[in-house]
Amino acid sequence: MTEPTKPPVVFIHGLWLHASSWEPWIELFAQAGYQASAPTWPGEASTVAQTRENPDAVADFGIEEVTDHFRKVIDGLGVRPIVIGHSFGGLFAQKLLGEDLAAGAIGIDAAQIKGVLPLPLSALHSTLPVFKSPANLHKAVSLTAEQFRYSFGNAIEQPESDELHERWTVPSPGKPLFQAAAANFSLHSPAKVDTDLAPRGPLLLIAGGKDHTVPEVITKSTAKQYRHSSAVTDVTTFADRGHSLTIDGGWREVATTCLTWLGAQGL
Template identity: 55%
Template sequence: MNPKKIVFIHGLWIHATSWEPWMEFFNRRGYETLNPAWPGDAATVSECRSNPQPIANRGVTEVVDAYAKVIATLSEPPIVIGHSFGGLIAQILLGRGIASAGIAIDPAPIKGVWQLPFSALKASFPVLGNPFNLKKAVSLTFDQFRYGFTNAVPLDEARALYGRWAIPAPARPLFQAAMASFAGHETKVDTANTSRGPLLITGGERDHIAPPVLGKATFRKYPRNVVTEFKLFENRGHSLVMDAGWREVAEYCQTWLNKNGY
């Protein structure tokens, strides 16, 4: 029997190599793993920082289609595990029927989720506060990263995570998510697809970018006749996939996959 494949999908402002500890974790447990970058991302954090222009002006559909092309090269539909906007992308791919199962870790909201918590608005304001950012790649200052990602970890760890993983990100996906309730379809997920595989959605209790209210609202958009679950991680922020507590989340995900036959 061929090992199950997992495609990891990163979100805004974090480099694809942040998944490497997860890849090692799952490889040791018999899975095959891939962590494709978003279109325009360079191979290293330093390259992304020194030349952010190739990252700019990439929209959600373009990124989803890039991952779909990777999936098309595989021998069977993979498990998709995404964080933040990667969690949204994982749901779109699962809804298309080209993934066997999905895990959306503190995902960006799908179209139809109208809640807008203050912390999410504040975390997004460095981008959304200037409409001229639409076609640009935008970097977060450390203070902005601290508020959005690492508010639940010690300051020294926050600085280390920022130095190791933070990269510029295209502003367009945030604008697309912000406008989804009024126009556009880029963040729409086929929640009515009852032939899809199981889905796990998580929330971090202290997450500022994607507070649990968003994940719970997304969860409620899905019918109950297909496996769909929500898990809250207490006292965790948006950095939960890469900070010192990442293994707790990875172990829960593996247990959930095993429970559902993956």
């Protein structure tokens, strides 16, 4: 009997990480029989070094522009994929799922969607490099190693945090953060997600218990936005993990949890 074909997987990174940071995940998912890819954001070069050399190329792209970029990626596949996103990538994954463009989605430390109200102080501190200047709405912003340590690497040792900063970080547009921050004051915010859609593919939201950038309370509040949908919406928390959980030494545990969940959903 022929085994059913698995949907392709599209990985979407968030702010300040390059698409190539998903390479270990792509390899692991390939071993599990998935055809996976991690497309770059609009303006993002194919390597970390090239993206750093031309930060203006990624500036001024907002939530809708980036979402539309991935809509076109999915359209090119000819089949609804599984979409797995980290941070703002998790927000995009939910938008695509809410538009019924994905067979299923996983949001890892997903940025807050419209309707999510909690705003912990650690999240404000993590985004200060962007919000310290209104001009950053139209600019690309980079994180120093110290800023990355607070926002991403607080749950790991500093040498590892510094190594991850050097290996994977790139400048990112400030606009998505400004848009997410204003979402609850905007009737037609691009951060709005159709959380009531049913039927739709299953959704898994993963939280890091020590995440400064997207604290666990944000993930739990996000899950509550789906309370009127009859579709599967699950939440898993890694209590001792921070925002770096997709790229640090414990990434495989998170990735394996995603694979196990996909299998349980028939994906």
